[in-house]
Amino acid sequence: MGLNITQKIIKAHLLSGTMTPGEEIAIRVDQTLTQDATGTMAYLQFEAMGLDRVKTKLSVSYVDHNMLQTGFENADDHRYLQSVAAHYGIIFSKPGNGICHQVHLERFTVPGQTLLGSDSHTPTAGGAGMLAIGVGGLDVAVAMGGGPFYFIMPKIVGVRLTGKLQPWVTAKDIILELLRRLSVKGGIGKIFEFFGPGVESLSVPERGTITNMGAELGATTSIFPSDDRTKEFLTAQGRPRAWKRLEADKTATYDELIEINLSELEPLIAQPSSPDNVVKVSDIAGLPVDQVLVGTCNNSSYRELMVVAAMLKGKHVHPRVSFGVTPGSRQVLEMISENGALGDIVAAGARILESACGFCIGMGQAPPTNGISLRTGNRNFPGRSGTPNDKVYLCSPEVAVASALKGEVTDPRKLGKYPRVMMPRKFAVDEALLLKPPKDGSKVEIIRGPNIAPLPQFDQLPNELKGEVLLKVGDNITTDHILPAGAQILPLRSNIPRIAEFVYYRVDPEFVKRAKEKQGGFIVGGENYGQGSSREHAALAPRYLGVKGVLVKSLARIHRSNLINFGLLPLLFADPADYDSINQGDRIEVKNLRSILESAEHEFPIEVNGRTIRVKHDLVERERRILLAGGLLNYTRSGARSSQQG
Numbered sequence: 001m002g003l004n005i006t007q008k009i010i011k012a013h014l015l016s017g018t019m020t021p022g023e024e025i026a027i028r029v030d031q032t033l034t035q036d037a038t039g040t041m042a043y044l045q046f047e048a049m050g051l052d053r054v055k056t057k058l059s060v061s062y063v064d065h066n067m068l069q070t071g072f073e074n075a076d077d078h079r080y081l082q083s084v085a086a087h088y089g090i091i092f093s094k095p096g097n098g099i100c101h102q103v104h105l106e107r108f109t110v111p112g113q114t115l116l117g118s119d120s121h122t123p124t125a126g127g128a129g130m131l132a133i134g135v136g137g138l139d140v141a142v143a144m145g146g147g148p149f150y151f152i153m154p155k156i157v158g159v160r161l162t163g164k165l166q167p168w169v170t171a172k173d174i175i176l177e178l179l180r181r182l183s184v185k186g187g188i189g190k191i192f193e194f195f196g197p198g199v200e201s202l203s204v205p206e207r208g209t210i211t212n213m214g215a216e217l218g219a220t221t222s223i224f225p226s227d228d229r230t231k232e233f234l235t236a237q238g239r240p241r242a243w244k245r246l247e248a249d250k251t252a253t254y255d256e257l258i259e260i261n262l263s264e265l266e267p268l269i270a271q272p273s274s275p276d277n278v279v280k281v282s283d284i285a286g287l288p289v290d291q292v293l294v295g296t297c298n299n300s301s302y303r304e305l306m307v308v309a310a311m312l313k314g315k316h317v318h319p320r321v322s323f324g325v326t327p328g329s330r331q332v333l334e335m336i337s338e339n340g341a342l343g344d345i346v347a348a349g350a351r352i353l354e355s356a357c358g359f360c361i362g363m364g365q366a367p368p369t370n371g372i373s374l375r376t377g378n379r380n381f382p383g384r385s386g387t388p389n390d391k392v393y394l395c396s397p398e399v400a401v402a403s404a405l406k407g408e409v410t411d412p413r414k415l416g417k418y419p420r421v422m423m424p425r426k427f428a429v430d431e432a433l434l435l436k437p438p439k440d441g442s443k444v445e446i447i448r449g450p451n452i453a454p455l456p457q458f459d460q461l462p463n464e465l466k467g468e469v470l471l472k473v474g475d476n477i478t479t480d481h482i483l484p485a486g487a488q489i490l491p492l493r494s495n496i497p498r499i500a501e502f503v504y505y506r507v508d509p510e511f512v513k514r515a516k517e518k519q520g521g522f523i524v525g526g527e528n529y530g531q532g533s534s535r536e537h538a539a540l541a542p543r544y545l546g547v548k549g550v551l552v553k554s555l556a557r558i559h560r561s562n563l564i565n566f567g568l569l570p571l572l573f574a575d576p577a578d579y580d581s582i583n584q585g586d587r588i589e590v591k592n593l594r595s596i597l598e599s600a601e602h603e604f605p606i607e608v609n610g611r612t613i614r615v616k617h618d619l620v621e622r623e624r625r626i627l628l629a630g631g632l633l634n635y636t637r638s639g640a641r642s643s644q645q646g
Contacts, residue, residue, distance in 0.1 A: 002249025005223055006156050006191050009131040009246075013114050015148045021155045021189075021255060024620045026148035030113040031058045031130075032140050035100045037065035037361070037485070038118040038535060040077050040494040042137030043084045044455055045633060046144055052442065053089045055146030058108060061085045062093040062100035066490050067356040068363050073491035076449025080494075082435070087444040088144075089437045097433035098329030098355045101125070101297040105208050106331055106427070107434070109234070110242045111226030116143045120215045120534040120558060121297050121378065127208030128233065129226030129246045134215060136536035136562040138632050147636070150622060151561075154191045154220045158254030161198030163263030167418035168411075171206035172299060172376070172396035175213040176268040177260060180278035184476060185528045187217030188557060190256070194224045195248055198262045203423055204233035205301035212298050213378045216275040218531060218556060238429045267411055269374075270394035273382040274476070281399055281411045288320070290371035292404035294397050295326025295353065296360035299376035302332045303421055304397050309341035310419035311401045311412075312348035318407030324351040324365055326358055334428050362386035362486035374400050374409070381480045381532060383506055386487070453495040456544050458567050460630040461597070465548045465569065465590040467521030470514055471504060472584045475526035479559060481507050482530065482538040493537060500541040512545060520546020522588050526579060527552075530559025539566045551588070551615060553579060564623050567631035569593070574603050574614035582608055597624040 003011065010019055010027060017025030032054075034042050039061055046054075061081050066074040078095060085092035093103060100117070101124035109115075111129030115122060118137040125132035135149070143149055159178070165171075178192075192214055194207070202210075207224040214222030224230075226246035234243045267281040294300070294308055305327060317323045325345055327333040333355055336342040346352060359365035360377040366386030367373035373385065373392045380392035393409075402412035438444070473481070483489070483503055492499035504511040515521065523542070529552040530538065539562035549569030553576045563570045569590070573579055589607040596604050603616040619627065629635040 001253065002251035004156055004158065004193055004248040004252040004254060005129070005225060005246055006131065006193050009112055009114065012112070017153065019153055021153050023153050024150055024622065025153045026150045027114060029056060029116045029143040029149050030110070031108065031115040032056055032143050033060045033062060033100055033104055033115065033117040033119070033122065034137065034140060035065050035119050036063045036077060036081060037490050037493050038137045039081055040452065041536065042118050042141045043081065044452070044494070045138050046088070046141040047084070048455055048633060049141065049145050049636060051145050054144040056144055059090045059144055060093060060104065060108060061090050062103065063095045064099045064356045065361060065363070067095055067354055067358070068487050070487065071491065072449065073451040076451055077494055079447050080449065080452060083444060083447045085435070086437045087441040087446050089441060091437065092435040094433040094435065096330060096355060098331070099297045099300065099357060101208070101212060102300055102328030102332070105204070106237055106329060107431070111230060111244055111246045116140055116149055118534055120532065121212050123214055123221040124208045124212040124297060126211035126221055126223040127204050128230055129224060131221060131223060133221045134534045135558060136534055136565055138536060138565045139561065142632065142636060151220070152189065154189050155255035157190050157192050157256045157258060159192055159194045160196035160257065160259045161194060161262055162196055162259065163198055163261045164201050165262045165265065168398050168413045169265050169267060170396040170398055171202060171209040173265050173268045174260065174262070175210045176270060176278050177265055179216060179270065179276040180268065182217055183276045184216055184274060184531060185218055187214065187219030188528070189220070191220050192217070192222040193248070193254065194222070199225060200227065200229065202229070203303060204230055205303055209298055213275070216378055218528065220557060232423070236424055237427050267396065267399050267413065269399060269409070270380060272391045272393065273380055275379060275394060281395065281409060284409050285411050287372065287409040289374055289403050289408055290320060291322045291367045291373040292400050293324045293326070293359050293365055293373065293375045294400050295328060296357055296377045297328065298378045299397050300326055300328030300332065302335055302427070303423055305332060305336050306341055306421040307419050308397050308401050309336065309344040310421065311398070311415070312350070313344040315348055315405055317349040317404045320407050321404050323349060323404045324353045324359070326353040327355050329355055330430070330433060331428055334430065335424070338428070359385065361490070362484070363490065364487065367392070374403050376400050379532065381478045383484065384480050451492070451495050453497060456496050456540070458543065458630045458634065460634070461567060461594065461628050463592060463594045465593060467548050467588060468518050469524050469582060469584050469586045469588060470518060470521040470547065471508055471511055472524040472582065473507065473526070476528045476531055477525050478532035479530060479535050479538040480532055483535060483541055496541060496544050499537060500544045503541050503545060515545040515547065520548055522548060523550045524579070524582050525550060525552040527554045529555050531556040534558045536562040536565065539563045539568055543568050564619070564626055565632040567627060569627065571615045571617060574616045578613045594628060597628055
């Protein structure tokens with residue numbers, strides 16, 4: 001039986017385990033990427049391992065999140081990141097060079113290689129045939145040190161694309177259609193692999209749009225073949241040697257199969273406040289719009305901004321609309337500057353925003369109170385924009401620009417002929433803002449500002465955990481709920497004591513005070529707890545406050561790993577109906593915990609206010625050992641000590 005693309009890459013990198021869905025496997029990691037909001041902590045953790053240099057084929061440190069420098073904190077972190085990159089052998093992408101996923105797609109993707117990134121949208125590189133997975137920063141630190149990446153072998157879902165997109169229908173509509181069908185929980189424990197005759201019509205940036213937003217399905221990652229379109233893209237980027245053909249065998253099979261006829265799609269839009277709240281644009285056409293924003297790591301490529309410019313040329317956005325455009329990279333910005341497209345965008349009334357994550361993470365461009373904002377980003381979680389009770393819609397650039405021109409949600413098919421935009425035969429390549437490390441960085445001084453606090457130290461897991469339910473929440477709690485982003489909080493990512501003051505503050509402003517008074521406790525939640533970004537701070541900061549564990553119906557993949565990595569007990573209800581019987585303030589006791597985790601027992605009793613309910617865990621043996629050690633850093637250090645003593 002033949003192999004699909006995912007199986008081929010995993011097989012070539014497999015270090016332990018078998019490719020059976022549900023079994024733990026370990027793979028070799030070729031590349032890593034970090035961004036500055038997660039990277040500072042990742043490199044502090046890497047330093048704590050005591051290694052001299054990274055051991056991957058390639059590691060890149062990007063600055064694209066904390067770009068708003070209203071104080072010294074972000075600038076200090078950037079200086080730390082630049083010095084630590086030079087010291088340990090990491091390429092440093094300076095502020096202004098662009099968003100990590102767009103730049104990595106342009107300059108570093110290698111079909112068939114593996115990429116681990118401390119950002120949940122790392123799967124963007126799957127658009128060029130990489131197995132690219134978003135994880136917490138500590139997992140990236142371990143990979144940079146040469147350690148394998150362990151994860152549960154997902155099911156592989158084959159998505160067969162047939163037909164061809166009609167004018168004004170885009171790659172964004174393909175992923176929105178998948179979200180409409182499957183929901184934000186529909187990809188948990190799965191990898192989406194795209195194949196079929198419809199794939200050939202999609203350029204690499206269009207494929208990257210789809211794999212980027214595959215994260216919103218909860219998927220481990222998404223991937224496209226490396227074919228002639230991939231070769232064209234890499235050749236135009238001046239990297240023809242990086243290309244190799246990588247396609248599924250003709251006899252390959254998949255665990256599940258989905259079919260999408262591209263010819264039948266029409267423009268779609270995700271309504272507030274979830275990426276899966278998808279309807280046809282025509283269903284809500286005429287809704288007044290106050291703000292339109294194009295760009296971020298989704299829909300900010302050269303081709304997409306050329307379409308934006310063509311739609312705007314000779315026109316002006318509606319007087320009511322605040323309109324902004326974010327080029328995804330310096331390369332994109334340079335090219336649209338040189339060919340005049342940028343002038344057309346500016347002349348139409350657009351605000352040109354920095355090549356950074358910006359508005360997607362609430363770092364500027366918050367919409368007005370009760371205002372409707374159309375964005376081409378990937379997430380519209382409540383309050384993520386920076387405005388409480390925001391009304392953010394997600395759509396393609398074509399829908400966004402059509403709506404900006406009309407001042408209301410508009411089906412772009414009403415605008416007439418679709419602009420014809422060709423991919424360039426050669427992209428502008430200027431790597432002046434990509435700083436390569438010296439061959440020997442041992443003498444490079446690592447510069448630490450006063451906002452960079454020491455890593456918290458955590459003890460081993462005790463045999464008994466007691467504490468109150470500090471907070472009870474519902475389904476689909478995101479990492480933005482647990483520890484928000486935004487201009488106020490992101491600069492504190494390298495200072496756990498300070499950032500911990502914001503845990504759950506938008507959900508319950510009294511949470512931190514209560515956690516301190518009660519000396520920690522538990523959090524109870526519903527389905528898909530911890531969906532969204534890879535920010536490990538959403539586990540690390542609660543642990544710092546004394547949170548001992550979570551008891552939920554189900555967990556999102558990356559957050560589950562982060563909880564384990566920082567020694568927080570991830571418990572699941574054996575009977576989901578017990579969720580209804582637990583309230584904030586109830587007291588939980590977990591007894592004989594170490595012996596339970598040391599055994600093969602997966603279901604056991606706990607006490608809630610003196611009565612017994614049954615809970616379970618889905619931890620494999622290695623994860624149980626990590627928890628017993630008090631977290632992955634303790635576990636890794638103890639392993640290193642054992643190796644030295646041996």
